[in-house]
Amino acid sequence: MFADIAFLLYLGHLIADYPLQTDHQAEHKAGPGLAGWRANLSHATTHVVVCGLLLALGAAVLGWRLPVLPALAALVWIGATHAVIDRRWPVAAWMRWARQESWAAAGGTAHVDQTAHIAALVVAALCLSA
Template sequence: MSFPSLFILLYLGHLLADYPLQTDHQAAHKADQRAVGWAANLTHAATHMATCAAALALGALALDDVTLSLPVVVAALLWIGVTHAFIDRRWPVARWMKFARQQKWAQHGGAAHVDQTAHIFALVLAALALAA
């Protein structure tokens, strides 16, 4: 199984879920502490799982170097959903940026970059598991 192909497929799923498929409501409320925030967060995370599942299925059908194990796919998709939901609560990124002494960068748009880096790190780990 090809790590590069798997990663690209997962990254495509991530980009689709984070940008064209994320609603304004989800983006505005996914970190809220109330029920509406949790619903927005979990719906957004489920969208990530669905788009990554679709991308992996397409890759398995279209690419010779992508073969998948259903239990590993399920574990990888759960990992993607859980980590995405956790990162998008926003406090983990804020806490990291405080720890790393990046408060000024956070005030000038840096949190979005740290957020995306954390998501991509989670995708790399999922792709490695799928490729193993």
């Protein structure tokens, strides 16, 4: 069940991060003030909705019996972690701490960002399949 849940959450992440993310969200989600948070939270909400729909689809098609409260907690976790990671400062701080400034300057930030998102999804999948 873990692999099924993890795959669907990853698929949801890809759908929400690429075809469903607007140019406005991508440009402003790390920006300052209310406008930045509004873009950030609308993008994170897209992740929650898409992942929630895919979990419901998985439950219907594969016969999972996901408890409602843990499933809701997993979706809140996905939305919250996505919002924080997409503020960009956590990834920048990690890359400074790990002494990866050259890699960051060469485009490595996007890879670390995606790795952080996937790690958060794996935590959600582990909790839901436990």
